[in-house]
Amino acid sequence: MVLAGILSGCGNGDSLERFDGPTMGSRYSIQYVRHASTPGPKAVQAEVENILADVDRQFSTYRSDSDIERFNNLPANHCQKMPAPILELIRVGEQLSSQSDGSYDLTVEPLLNLWGFGPQAREEKVPSAEALAEVQQRVGHRHLRIDGDQLCKDAAVEVDFNSIAAGYAVDTIAARLEALGIHDYLAEATGELKAVGKKLDGSPWRIALEEPRDDQQVAERVIAVDGYGVSTSGDYRNYFEQGGRRYSHTFDARTGTPVLHTLASVTVIHPSALMADGLSTLLLILGPERGWDYAQTHDIAAFFVIRADTGFVTRTNQAFERLAGEKTE
Numbered sequence: 001m002v003l004a005g006i007l008s009g010c011g012n013g014d015s016l017e018r019f020d021g022p023t024m025g026s027r028y029s030i031q032y033v034r035h036a037s038t039p040g041p042k043a044v045q046a047e048v049e050n051i052l053a054d055v056d057r058q059f060s061t062y063r064s065d066s067d068i069e070r071f072n073n074l075p076a077n078h079c080q081k082m083p084a085p086i087l088e089l090i091r092v093g094e095q096l097s098s099q100s101d102g103s104y105d106l107t108v109e110p111l112l113n114l115w116g117f118g119p120q121a122r123e124e125k126v127p128s129a130e131a132l133a134e135v136q137q138r139v140g141h142r143h144l145r146i147d148g149d150q151l152c153k154d155a156a157v158e159v160d161f162n163s164i165a166a167g168y169a170v171d172t173i174a175a176r177l178e179a180l181g182i183h184d185y186l187a188e189a190t191g192e193l194k195a196v197g198k199k200l201d202g203s204p205w206r207i208a209l210e211e212p213r214d215d216q217q218v219a220e221r222v223i224a225v226d227g228y229g230v231s232t233s234g235d236y237r238n239y240f241e242q243g244g245r246r247y248s249h250t251f252d253a254r255t256g257t258p259v260l261h262t263l264a265s266v267t268v269i270h271p272s273a274l275m276a277d278g279l280s281t282l283l284l285i286l287g288p289e290r291g292w293d294y295a296q297t298h299d300i301a302a303f304f305v306i307r308a309d310t311g312f313v314t315r316t317n318q319a320f321e322r323l324a325g326e327k328t329e
Helices: 041-059 067-072 084-099 109-115 129-136 165-179 273-297 318-323
Strands: 002-004 015-023 026-034 078-081 144-147 150-153 185-189 192-196 205-211 218-225 228-234 239-242 245-248 263-270 301-308 311-316
Touching: 015 041, 026 041, 026 165, 041 067, 041 084, 041 165, 067 078, 084 144, 084 150, 084 165, 084 273, 109 129, 165 185, 165 192, 165 228, 165 273, 192 205, 192 273, 205 228, 218 228, 228 273, 263 273, 263 318, 273 301, 301 318
Parallel strands: none
Antiparallel strands: 002 205, 015 026, 026 185, 078 150, 144 150, 185 192, 192 228, 205 218, 228 263, 239 245, 263 301, 301 311
């Protein structure tokens, strides 16, 4: 996802502030309209980076001292005291797992590692049936349990929050910006974003949705957003090929294998960036038919990009068109 629009000054003393930096193996960026009563970019950036540091300490699967990796390294039938945000996201993951009949699941890290996509991966390859069956015994939200402020497991499961952690970070940043008196902003982390209010010239924030191509970024659709999170999940960049077949990093936890359908990417608009993040992944896992039916049943604003013989075709539902505002194609 790329951001579109050049902002101009209004001559009333207000200004547009921007800053960015590294986070979660990618980058974050903040744009906000500064008024006389709102803080400057250095102070705001410090607040944002404190939030991102907390997210990294709690959710990162790429550092051994994070809260979730210490839990992942525990054997079966153990518990660990966890900060409230981790327990919150475990509950969100349980909800999404239940609603997708187990296709979406937070405990897929062993599968990611086995297929070559995870933090402990060694080689991208199709695993043996025996190795897959062994790992599948350690996958499933049913193996997790919250007991007070502790997270417990009855199998050697490993939790991976990559499908919702960035959305949670964006929501947390947005709440902090609002507390600082900033009400016109676009906050983005690793491609998940939330846009609220207006740009400096009074026009809406515009977001360019990207056509899934490996060689370059092409704007498929430009939408106007105010007060919503936007998330795009796709399988078109992180994949490998073996034996003439294409294997992506998007997994159906029920089968333990990468999805093989024709849905290339899904964009979701939702009041919560966290839920937009999780739902875009869930719909991508379910595919062009099951995912579409799920979005319609749950009134989820969704934009589907589907592979076809001639390239890509797009499909949007009424909920998406209602929230996307003006459009430019």
